[in-house]
Amino acid sequence: MNEKLDAQKLTESAKQFLWGTFGKDPSYFDTPGSIVVSAQGPYVTDIHGVRYIDSQGSAGSAILGFNHPHVLEAMVRQLSAVAQNPSGWPASVPQVQLAEKIASLSPGSLKYTIFACNGTDANETAIKIARKYYKLQGKSGKYKVIGRYRNYHGMSLATLAAGGVVQRRKDYEPLPPGFTHIATPYCYRCRYPADHPQCAGRYADELRQAIEFEDPSSIACYLGEQTVFGGGVLPPPPDYMRRIREICDEHDILLIADEVVTGFGRTGAWFESAKYGIVPDIITLAKAITSGHAPLSATHVKEEIARAFFGGGDRLFQHGFTFGGMPVACAAGLATLEFIEETGLLATVPEKSARFVRELERIQERSPLVGDVRSHGMLFGVELVRDKETKEVWPLPEREGIAKAIVAEGKRHGVLLAPYTLHGTLIVVLAPPLTIEDTELEAIASALEAALREAEKTAASGLPKKGAGVSPGDLPRQRR
Ligand SMILES: Cc1ncc(COP(=O)(O)O)c(C=O)c1O
Incomplete structure (x- = not known):
């Protein structure tokens, strides 16, 4: 000291x-x-x-622990080159390299990344992408978000509304409209104990029911953690996520996987979704991306969805943060992912x-x-x-x-x-x-x-x- x-x-x-x-x-x-x-x-x-x-x-966050020398070194190097985001937001070198690195690790057609600062921002960004995506397709009535109880997605009003943590939201209600919730599988306190091991189907059916009750033509996305973190470490039962993917596809609904905690190694894989053999439409990432050394989050999006926003005019995704994807944070991100990969962690x-x-x-x-x-x-x-x-x-x-x-x-x-x-x-x-x-x-x-x-x-x-x-x-x- x-x-x-x-x-x-x-x-x-x-x-x-x-x-x-x-x-x-x-x-x-x-x-x-x-x-x-x-x-x-x-x-x-x-x-x-x-x-x-x-x-x-x-x-x-600290997947490599605190003050990891490899990450610190990369941050110091980047600080002496360019520390801040210039106005007009030209990309920095580590930002480009990190976006490419994430795409090289993620499955399927997941490809484009928008950087922000926190997990909250990443989820807020994902919800906005889902809403505008359907507007661009002439389906502006598709705006609702289906979240899950016991899941947490952040502290902004929209992410509180998407999350299912009543203690964190009740003091700020009314929250924005357009959010509804289903139960999260919880084996120790299962709602369907008699159906074991078919409970995955029963829980996934709750999504189907919610979609039908809410009207499929009004729903833009499902947003959920997979293994729930703060809600009590609740891994999904086998086959649950595959069924969720199927139901989303059947109803033309985007599947947003909140991997703010599980992304980049916590579960032993780069992405938890890959363990279930599914490709979400959007993955939100934060915490471990820099091993917590700098504020950075990422909204990682399928190519076909991102491309719907390219071409200017009304397509433009009117969104961004002054401190989103800071060069020094992206340098920390690259160093973290590099270390995980090179050491076979x-x-x-x-x-x-x-x-x-x-x-x-x-x-x-x-x-x-x-x-x-x-x-x-x-x-x-x-x-x-x-x-x-x-x-x-x-x-x-x-x-x-x-x-x-x-x-x-x-x-x-x-x-x-x-x-x-x-x-x-x-x-x-x-x-x-x-x-x-x-x-x-x-x-x-x-x-x-x-x-x-x-x-x-x-x-x-x-x-x-x-x-x-x-x-x-x-x-x-x-x-x-
Ligand atoms: C699953 C999940 N999503 C989102 C967040 C929000 O992240 P942040 O605190 O960086 O805004 C958290 C925070 O713990 C989280 O656990």
Whole structure:
């Protein structure tokens, strides 16, 4: 840590001036790990010199970990050439090269890429493409979007409307009209348990029904995650995505796959959709594209759809962002993809994932709180329940108290854990870098186990424990 940093003064400044992301109020800055000074690999170090493993690797972005030397080097090189987007938006060299690289990795006729900054922008862009695409074909009545409950697509009003996270949208309603939702397959809490293993068909039929009820001539696109991330790590059942593709084709509806989290390796493939043998019409990408080193997202579109917008006049896609596809971000993107490819990193995912799942399953056997362990590649979900038999969950205030205890105890053991209390469930979502060492995964597992023991005590007390947070003085000083 920079010796000149005055931790107390910084904490006071944060409390006075900084409105923290995702609803943090000033008291958050009294908790450890709330102001970071440096990061490397899976670790972040806070202003008190305490080092933590980020079990969710920068919200699922840091596929190569933090501050990866290969990525940093490419960014520095690009910074000294051209850092910003010039006006009139001429393309930069890394932008062109990254667009070509993405096309070389993606299946079928997916070819053209529009760059933006966040996953939100990428999804917003995709929805606008779908709407205008049908307008250009004289079908301006086709504008509705079918999304799925428990899916998250971003924080703008349209992406909140497309997503199915009521806690994130309810304060901003009314949201734009033209969005409707279907259920997401959720094996542990299946709506169609008697139909197993035919449940994929039942869930896919919900799309067919929604299309029919809404009128097929009014629907522009289906937008969904495949393996759901924040909604609880829910991989689709076999055959689900193939059926979704079929239904979209039958009704002339664009299939938009939100691969903001799963794109570029999280599931062990470049694109999750490729694992199901389907080609979406549009894939939205962000997070791992730069391993989280710079804000960058991509809306990757089939050639025949993109071409409908070329030729000027009314065809023009009137859309773009000042900071979309910044040269330095695209250089980070190229370096990230290059590193993944050259090191054969994706091939290491199945074994590493299986080893960590075994650890999590051992925890499940020992802990009365772990109802289910799920995974897809290097994405893991640990669902907590009050009663393993009934799968009953605590009401929200208790859930929040338990989640707080998990976070605090995780920090005490040097690991940042991320429990989600959305959707009436409590699920710890883990998404470590693909480059993480086995010993570091073991450290995450043992911190999680300790956190669950603490959670048991909180759950047994019935109410959130007051002051579940720990003070920086309680923490072990760790190697920086
Ligand atoms: C599946 C998915 N889509 C979209 C987003 C939004 O991305 P961003 O936060 O970069 O806007 C997220 C963010 O976590 C996500 O998980």
